[in-house]
Amino acid sequence: MITRKNGVLWKDMHGLPIHAHGGWILAHNGYYYWYGEDRRENFYVSCYRSRDLSDWEFCNHILTTESEMEPYRVRTKMQLKRDDGGKINLERPKVLYNEKTGKFVLWAHFENGADYREAAVAIASCRTPDGDFTYHGHFNPYGYMSRDCTLFKDDDGTAYFISASRDNADMHMYRLSDDYMNVDALIHRLWQGEYREAPAVTKIHGRYYMLSSFCTGWAPNQGKYAYADSMEGKWSSLMEIGDETTYMSQPAFILQKDGRILYFGDRWGGNGEKYFESGYVVYPLIEKDGRLSMQFTEEISL
Numbered sequence: 613m614i615t616r617k618n619g620v621l622w623k624d625m626h627g628l629p630i631h632a633h634g635g636w637i638l639a640h641n642g643y644y645y646w647y648g649e650d651r652r653e654n655f656y657v658s659c660y661r662s663r664d665l666s667d668w669e670f671c672n673h674i675l676t677t678e679s680e681m682e683p684y685r686v687r688t689k690m691q692l693k694r695d696d697g698g699k700i701n702l703e704r705p706k707v708l709y710n711e712k713t714g715k716f717v718l719w720a721h722f723e724n725g726a727d728y729r730e731a732a733v734a735i736a737s738c739r740t741p742d743g744d745f746t747y748h749g750h751f752n753p754y755g756y757m758s759r760d761c762t763l764f765k766d767d768d769g770t771a772y773f774i775s776a777s778r779d780n781a782d783m784h785m786y787r788l789s790d791d792y793m794n795v796d797a798l799i800h801r802l803w804q805g806e807y808r809e810a811p812a813v814t815k816i817h818g819r820y821y822m823l824s825s826f827c828t829g830w831a832p833n834q835g836k837y838a839y840a841d842s843m844e845g846k847w848s849s850l851m852e853i854g855d856e857t858t859y860m861s862q863p864a865f866i867l868q869k870d871g872r873i874l875y876f877g878d879r880w881g882g883n884g885e886k887y888f889e890s891g892y893v894v895y896p897l898i899e900k901d902g903r904l905s906m907q908f909t910e911e912i913s914l
């Protein structure tokens with residue numbers, strides 16, 4: 613167990629800052645793999661691993677400007693750099709393991725590096741959780757805009773991609789194809805006109821919960837959540853969780869471990885201008901009678 617201060621840039625086991633913002637944790641074969649945005653140098657996504665969420669070991673810069681590119685059956689645009697050689701933007705990367713293909717599939721939010729008008733989905737894959745991922749390009753699912761996003765894998769292996777669409781006005785939910793390499797159906801267009809970002813989904817006692825933030829750039833705002841009895845069923849309306857700044861954070865993902873429901877969020881540095889100083893928070897979530905609450909803590913033991 614290690615106790616970490618919430619809201620600061622955490623360090624790995626060698627004392628170096630962990631750059632895994634807007635991230636995701638995947639449990640696989642005895643390790644937790646933490647993926648996230650790494651905007652330094654020519655990196656896009658970095659991966660760290662831990663046996664127990666306390667000590668983190670850097671594994672690899674799994675996606676960079678130099679990653680291998682490979683087209684596949686879905687028509688996508690292959691672009692890992694801007695025309696002038698600058699970097700594009702890959703935000704909020706999420707990774708699932710697909711049992712049928714044996715591949716780790718990464719979904720992220722793609723932007724051209726100049727503005728947020730592209731609003732597309734980027735896909736990459738790899739045979740190992742922390743290897744060099746192969747980039748398969750970006751596309752707009754069914755022609756829709758797709759910005760802040762998350763993945764969710766249900767107990768039967770069915771996976772969903774959830775992303776902010778129509779200039780963030782609606783939250784779209786797509787069921788993925790069996791190999792997790794494409795969308796198969798647009799299931800929901802949730803909370804139209806309510807402008808939600810940063811979705812994060814978890815399942816507690818058979819019920820599904822989705823947290824999200826409002827849309828205020830990098831500045832934190834009031835978190836809200838909703839629930840449903842099945843991913844494809846009816847979702848409730850949004851209810852507040854945490855305080856008016858979600859205790860100075862924006863959702864990244866939710867992880868359950870040893871009976872604890874852990875909300876991981878980003879505390880963006882100086883509302884974005886100090887992006888590289890952005891820190892992490894973990895706040896326990898409490899489920900009671902089908903309702904969720906968030907427990908503010910200055911420190912968290914992991």
Ligand code: DGJ
Pocket residue numbers: 634703704760809810828829830862
């Ligand atoms: C809020 C999003 O949640 C972040 O991932 C990032 O896209 C910022 N907006 C950019 O302003």
